[in-house]
Amino acid sequence: MAQSETVRALVLRKAGEGIASAVERVPESALPEGDVTVRISHSTLNYKDGMILKGLGTIVRSYPHVPGVDFAGVVEHTTSPLYQPGDDVILTGWRVGEERWGGYATKARVRAEWLVPMPPGLDARRAMALGTAGFTAMLAVTTLEAEGLSPGDGEVLVTGAAGGVGSVAVALLARLGYVVAASTGRVEAHAYLRALGATRLMDRATLAAAPQRPLQRERWAGAVENVGGTTLAAVAAQMRYGSAIAVCGNTGGNETPLSVIPLLLRGVRLVGIASVMVPLPQRQAAWHRLARLLPRDVLDTLTSSIAPLDHLPALADAILNGKVRGRTVIDLGLCKEITRG
């Protein structure tokens, strides 16, 4: 088969009880249905990608599978009036990389309405330094603003701060003029978080246990909460009267011993952030705002590594163990050789 008719992809296959992965050449005709084919230059690694790469949960139901919930690249073919060949585009969410083949490949075929045109000021690599994590952080900050948060209200807490969503949230809040407190389990990330704009660094152990009392000293004017579990309960007990928590993540567990008392006596609001199916106008607005707010040097600070496809299985272990700082960009131009294993 001619090289031009194949796509280089990280393919997951069932192997007994587990998952095997290999960088393979697959026929372009095997890509799913869609009206736009994108030549992908960059993808990235999110926590959910880590779960998919390790076959955890029931996110992927059909194998062989090409994961990667985000990608950026150039439109190659299209039958949609929305795009022209040569247009730079971003995709995050829509269950791409979950229910259908995703961004860990040199090409993807998707529906035009899922794509976002590359906003001015961003390129593919830097868009993937944001990816779903950055998009989610932008949604969280915009949500807190819609709930009434303004700079000058007091400190805003970000948990899981050295991770992807956390890092971008710290940077965004700082650029918008908020005083940012970053909760992290990694002392070695303190200088990095200060560079992104955090002014208070907290050991995440102080928020790890369920609170002894449902109401504690009012500390936080808002919170971007990425951990869930007991941490969400601990954060809720410290929220100020009338404040809101943007509930983004569950790295610390799905079940929470949250008391309703902070909600009833302080009017604390919990607002869930769901990034996958956000409608296009809101999606485009978030990407434009990200591009406006975060200059290139901040995006480069957020990028801890730029890796080839075949590093992803090892990187999946790292992100699931909380060892990835900030964001990992996957460069599809790296790793020309086909590897199996």
Ligand SMILES: NC(=O)c1ccc[n+]([C@@H]2O[C@H](COP(=O)([O-])OP(=O)(O)OC[C@H]3O[C@@H](n4cnc5c(N)ncnc54)[C@H](OP(=O)(O)O)[C@@H]3O)[C@@H](O)[C@H]2O)c1
């Ligand atoms: N709602 C949505 O649409 C959406 C979108 C994207 C992501 N998410 C979720 O948001 C969370 C963060 O995603 P991400 O891509 O930013 O992941 P990430 O890069 O792995 O960051 C997660 C961070 O959480 C902290 N953490 C990990 N395990 C922990 C534990 N057991 N207890 C306390 N803290 C822990 C660590 O921060 P420190 O090292 O700083 O302590 C880690 O860096 C995940 O749960 C993900 O599924 C949700």
